[in-house]
Amino acid sequence: MPAHQSAAVDRGERRGSALALPSRVTSVLIVDDEPAVRDLMARWVTALGLQPKTAADAHEALDKLREQHYDLAVIDVMIPGRDGLWLAGELRRDHPNTAVILATGCTELVEDAKRAAPGDEEPIADFLVKPFQRERFALAVDRGRQWRKTAVEALQWHALLWNELYDRLDHIVAALAAARRRGFGDDAALAGIMAERVPDVAAHGRRVADRSVTIARELRLDAQAVARVEAAALFHDAGKAAMPDALLTKPSPLTAGERGIMDRHAEVGSAILAATRTLDDVAPVVGATHEWFGGGGYPANLSGAAIPFGARIIAVADACDAMTTDRAYRQAFDLVDAVAEILRCCPAQFDPDVVAAFVSVLGRE
Secondary structure, three states, X not given: OOHHHOHXXXXXXXXXXXXXXXXXXXXXXXXXXXXXXXXXXXXHHHHOOOEEEEEOOHHHHHHHHHHOOOOEEEEEOOOOOOOHHHHHHHHHHHOOOOEXXXXXXXXXXXXXXXXXXXXXXXXOOEEEEOOOOHHHXXXXXXXXHHHHHHHHHHHHHHHHHHHHHHHHHHHHHHHHHHHHHOOOOHHHHHHHHHHHHOHHHHHHHHHHHHHHHHHHHHOOOOHHHHHHHHHHHHOOOHHHHHOOHHHHOOOOOOXXXXXXXXXXXXXXXXXXXXXXXXXXXXXXXHHOOOOOOOOOOOOOOOOHHHOOHHHHHHHHHHHHHHHXXXXXXXXXXXXXXXXXXXXXXXXXXXXXXXXXXXXHHHXXX
16 A cells, blocks of 8 residues: 555545435434423424434433434433433534534533533534423424534535545645656655645745754754754645645634644645655654644654654744744734743643753754
C-alpha cells in the first residue's frame, strides 16, 4: 500500500454513509420507566405519522439501538439505573445523527445540560419539562426533525470536504512523483506546491523553520539533527496544501466538524512526506507537531519523551508564529503576550527545556 494511503489518513472516511441518510424523521425511540407515559407518547408519535418504539431504561434502549437506527429519541432523565443524561451521552458518541429530546421535571437539569453544550454545537434538540401537553410534545418533535436535518446536511458537507481532501492528497503525491521523474528534488517540488497552493502557509513554514533552527542550536543539537528539524519545520504544515478551499479561505472560525478535518493536516502532511524519497525520515516529526508534552494533543495523544524532540521544538516555534501573525478572525498578539501564553501552557502543552531555550534565544535578540 502506498504510504499516503496509510492508516494515518484512512480512506474509509471518504465514502461514509452520510450521503445516504434520509433527512425526514421516520422512527422515534421513547425511553421512560412509566408504562402509561410511554404508551401515551407512542400514540402521539403515531398520530404525527411517525413510527414509535419504546424502552423502559437505558440498557433496553441501547439494545433497540443495536437492532435498528432511530432518527429521534425522547428520553426521560429520571429512569432507573443509568439515567437519561448518561444515555444521551451514549447516543451522542455512538449515534450522533439521532436527535435527542430530554424530558424532565427538574428545570435545573435543563439549565445544566444547556450550559454543558460544547462550543458551537447543540447536543440536545429540545427539552420537555414535565408535565407537558401534546402540543408541546409535537413542537419538540418538530425541533428534533430540524436538528436531524441540520446534522445530516453537516455530514453531507463533511463528506464533500473529505473527498476534496483525498483528491488533493492524490494530486500532490502524483505531482511529487512527476517532479522526481523530471529531476527535481522532493524539497524543491514540495516547496513549489505549497507556495502555489497555500502561500501564507509556506511563508509561515519558513519563519517557523528559522525559529526552530535557533532553538535547536541553543539546545546544542548536532548539525545533522538541526538539519532534520529545519526540514520538518519547513514542511510541518504541508498537509494544509491538501485541505479543501472552503476551510483555507473561511473568514470566520471553523465549526467543530470542520476543525476535525483541519486537525488532520499533521497526519496528511506526514503521509505526503512519507511518500517522498528524501523527506520520509522527517514524516514522524511532522505528524507529531500537535502533540502536547503533558498529553491530550493529537493525533496519537503522545506525551513527554514519546513525542519526537524535533516535534517538541517545532511546536513552540509554531505557536509563537501563529500567535504573532494576523488571522482573518483575530489580530496578532504582541510578542510579549505570546511568550506569556507559551509559558502559561508549559509543561502541559510545551516541553519546559524547549521553552527555556526559546526564551534564552529571545533574550539575546
